[in-house]
Amino acid sequence: MKADSKGVLTGAHFIDGDYACGEGAIAAGCRFAAGYPITPSTEVVERIAARFPHCGGIFIQMEDELASSIAILGAVWGGAKAMTVTSGPGFSLMMEHIGLACMTETPVVFVDVQRGGPSTGLPTLPAQADMMQARWGSHGDYEIIALCPNSPQECFDLTIHAFNLSEQYRVPVMFMMDECVGHMTERVVIPPAEEINIYPRRYTTAKPGEYLPYLPDADLVPPIAKAGDSYNFHITGLTHNEKGYPVMNAECQEKCVRRLVDKIRLNADKIVKFEEEETEDCDVVVVSYGITSRVALWAIQKAKEKGIKVGNLRLITVWPFPEKRIKQIAEKVKAFVIPEINYGQVYFELERVVGGKAPVHLVPHGGGAVHNPEVIYQKILEAVK
Amino acid sequence: MSERNIIEEYLRMDRIPHIWCPGCGLGTTVNCFIRALQQTKLPLDNISIVSGIGCTGRVAGYLKLNSFHTTHGRAIPFAIGLQLTNPKLKVVVYSGDGDLVSIGGNHFIQAARRNMDLAIICVNNFTYGMTGGQVAPTTPVDAVATTTPYGNFEEPFNLPHLADSVGAVYVARWTTYHVMQLTRAMKEVIQKKGFSFLEIISPCPTLYGRRNKIGDGLEMMKFYKENSEIRNGANTKDVAIGFKGPIICGKFVDKERPTFLENMNQKLSERIPNYKPYNGLV
Numbered sequence: 001m002k003a004d005s006k007g008v009l010t011g012a013h014f015i016d017g018d019y020a021c022g023e024g025a026i027a028a029g030c031r032f033a034a035g036y037p038i039t040p041s042t043e044v045v046e047r048i049a050a051r052f053p054h055c056g057g058i059f060i061q062m063e064d065e066l067a068s069s070i071a072i073l074g075a076v077w078g079g080a081k082a083m084t085v086t087s088g089p090g091f092s093l094m095m096e097h098i099g100l101a102c103m104t105e106t107p108v109v110f111v112d113v114q115r116g117g118p119s120t121g122l123p124t125l126p127a128q129a130d131m132m133q134a135r136w137g138s139h140g141d142y143e144i145i146a147l148c149p150n151s152p153q154e155c156f157d158l159t160i161h162a163f164n165l166s167e168q169y170r171v172p173v174m175f176m177m178d179e180c181v182g183h184m185t186e187r188v189v190i191p192p193a194e195e196i197n198i199y200p201r202r203y204t205t206a207k208p209g210e211y212l213p214y215l216p217d218a219d220l221v222p223p224i225a226k227a228g229d230s231y232n233f234h235i236t237g238l239t240h241n242e243k244g245y246p247v248m249n250a251e252c253q254e255k256c257v258r259r260l261v262d263k264i265r266l267n268a269d270k271i272v273k274f275e276e277e278e279t280e281d282c283d284v285v286v287v288s289y290g291i292t293s294r295v296a297l298w299a300i301q302k303a304k305e306k307g308i309k310v311g312n313l314r315l316i317t318v319w320p321f322p323e324k325r326i327k328q329i330a331e332k333v334k335a336f337v338i339p340e341i342n343y344g345q346v347y348f349e350l351e352r353v354v355g356g357k358a359p360v361h362l363v364p365h366g367g368g369a370v371h372n373p374e375v376i377y378q379k380i381l382e383a384v385k
Numbered sequence: 386m387s388e389r390n391i392i393e394e395y396l397r398m399d400r401i402p403h404i405w406c407p408g409c410g411l412g413t414t415v416n417c418f419i420r421a422l423q424q425t426k427l428p429l430d431n432i433s434i435v436s437g438i439g440c441t442g443r444v445a446g447y448l449k450l451n452s453f454h455t456t457h458g459r460a461i462p463f464a465i466g467l468q469l470t471n472p473k474l475k476v477v478v479y480s481g482d483g484d485l486v487s488i489g490g491n492h493f494i495q496a497a498r499r500n501m502d503l504a505i506i507c508v509n510n511f512t513y514g515m516t517g518g519q520v521a522p523t524t525p526v527d528a529v530a531t532t533t534p535y536g537n538f539e540e541p542f543n544l545p546h547l548a549d550s551v552g553a554v555y556v557a558r559w560t561t562y563h564v565m566q567l568t569r570a571m572k573e574v575i576q577k578k579g580f581s582f583l584e585i586i587s588p589c590p591t592l593y594g595r596r597n598k599i600g601d602g603l604e605m606m607k608f609y610k611e612n613s614e615i616r617n618g619a620n621t622k623d624v625a626i627g628f629k630g631p632i633i634c635g636k637f638v639d640k641e642r643p644t645f646l647e648n649m650n651q652k653l654s655e656r657i658p659n660y661k662p663y664n665g666l667v
């Protein structure tokens with residue numbers, strides 16, 4: 001399916017990442033958004049609030065993030081594509097509804113423009129410290145998809161991708177921006193609507209009375225229905241059977257939750273997205289994501305100039321993690337270096353996947369600024385020693 | 386239609402027996418609701434029911450409607466997303482007192498302020514039933530709950546007054562003893578446009594009635610019969626409920642106010658040339 005031209009502002013723009021994310025959502029067909037103001041994410045909903053009346057959408061500023069994060073789920077079950085946008089403190093409040101979205105398999109997008117934390121932290125300055133929260137911040141066991149853009153252009157492109165993935169896998173997708181990417185202004189090219197691919201909602205074609213809301217297709221994802229259809233379905237956050245009815249026992253839990261996890265884990269090869277350069281014949285690989293991937297380029301370049309063989313692996317989906325590819329690289333490389341704006345989050349996952357085949361060096365940063373690239377460079381030197 | 390046919394048309398019979406205790410008022414409220422639905426003659430596909438969490442929260446799961454059992458306290462904002470996406474739907478929020486006015490209290494007052502087009506049915510049993518009978522913001526002073534073993538000392542909400550003062554266009558209260566009036570009020574909240582609020586005083590014999598020496602389900606109904614006073618049009622300031630005190634019932638508010646969507650379309654039409662009024666996404 002192609003994008004609805006009504007929402008697509010085809011052309012070259014000079015906008016920040018937040019605006020680009022808003023435009024990406026509109027291009028993806030999002031027509032319901034709910035949010036509560038929080039720096040550095042507010043510009044996304046400001047953009048949407050200004051644009052929606054012109055393309056038939058509806059934005060509502062809710063009373064808090066708990067409300068925003070469940071209003072969007074209601075909107076999806078009404079038939080909309082929907083999104084909410086926040087930053088750390090608001091993201092914390094949304095956790096319960098990320099769980100509800102996982103459990104009810106509601107396709108929806110949560111945008112978190114990361115700032116320094118914990119707590120109120122650094123409202124206007126960057127961090128990448130919500131990465132584990134994005135993965136497992138809600139209680140219980142589940143899998144989500146998380147994407148990390150590193151430019152305003154990607155804020156546009158990957159927001160569309162986030163919506164498409166959410167529809168394909170019926171899973172909430174975490175769009176993990178950071179303050180730098182959100183507030184950085186660059187050229188953003190919006191293609192014509194007919195060049196934008198949209199994954200349509202997987203509506204059931206079953207006859208009323210024969211629809212089982214949680215009977216999955218071969219890819220483990222069940223077709224969906226919406227309120228107003230004649231299916232009289234029941235949706236609950238309780239553990240449920242294929243009918244969608246609550247069943248309170250370990251067998252049903254196993255079946256229900258295992259599929260929520262498996263539909264992402266077993267489809268990971270199709271979901272995972274990354275970029276790599278010179279990872280085939282190198283001594284050290286720098287793994288990074290978001291704004292840090294751009295800072296790391298300077299360090300990689302400098303190391304190359306000194307004759308060090310450095311590969312670059314940029315994660316676009318951080319969750320699911322590109323396990324397979326990293327395992328292959330780990331067989332050949334001497335070391336990994338991972339800079340991130342936290343004291344080690346994706347680092348621990350990298351270390352687990354590398355499994356002792358090579359040392360993994362973290363370049364931590366508490367947030368409030370991006371890394372000094374010199375520090376990353378020094379770590380590369382240390383890693384190849 | 387026979388009694389049995391009516392029930393089977395509206396209930397998920399494959400989920401019966403339900404989980405509620407003998408003597409619980411919830412079954413009566415559901416019966417009245419089914420009857421009210423039937424009287425409205427609305428196509429069932431156009432009705433959605435949204436519940437939070439609690440004994441009352443289980444109502445959504447028993448009704449054969451497109452139904453949503455959400456999270457504790459958040460039925461209203463879920464319902465807002467659903468209703469704004471498809472304003473042709475009649476969205477009924479059916480939940481407990483704790484759910485709607487404790488953990489969900491902010492959503493309740495904000496939705497009323499905005500005049501969201503929702504029917505709110507609040508089953509007030511003066512306690513948190515599902516979790517075992519703890520104190521709620523509706524528990525009368527002196528009533529005993531598991532977390533107020535020496536008697537409650539907090540002033541409770543007067544729910545009709547709360548709803549009225551934050552902008553509800555319809556406010557009524559009935560007990561499960563008043564099945565005729567309750568059914569009519571349910572029909573009215575379903576048919577009313579805007580934020581409409583119905584409080585149902587309902588027995589929780591298991592955790593509230595016995596502990597407070599009012600008795601079992603039947604005795605609680607007798608209590609309602611003897612202590613209720615019908616005062617339609619009463620000033621909502623005057624309908625607070627004291628411990629074992631009189632229960633003022635009736636329709637207190639029925640007025641008109643533009644809804645959220647009407648106001649939104651009005652404002653956007655004034656400010657945006659050629660604005661096409663928003664009428665839903667589906």
Ligand SMILES: Cc1ncc(C[n+]2csc(CCOP(=O)(O)OP(=O)(O)O)c2C)c(N)n1
Nearest residue numbers: 438439440441457481482483484513514515
């Ligand atoms: C976030 C959260 N906190 C607490 C609970 C536990 N809990 C379940 S139901 C309930 C209270 C329900 O009381 P009420 O809304 O009055 O419904 P009733 O059971 O009395 O019908 C609580 C506290 C929960 N499910 N979720």
Ligand code: SF4
Nearest residue numbers: 405406409440514589
């Ligand atoms: S605990 Fe109380 S409210 Fe819950 S089902 Fe039993 S009687 Fe009803």
Ligand SMILES: [Mg+2]
Nearest residue numbers: 481482512514
């Ligand atoms: Mg209660």
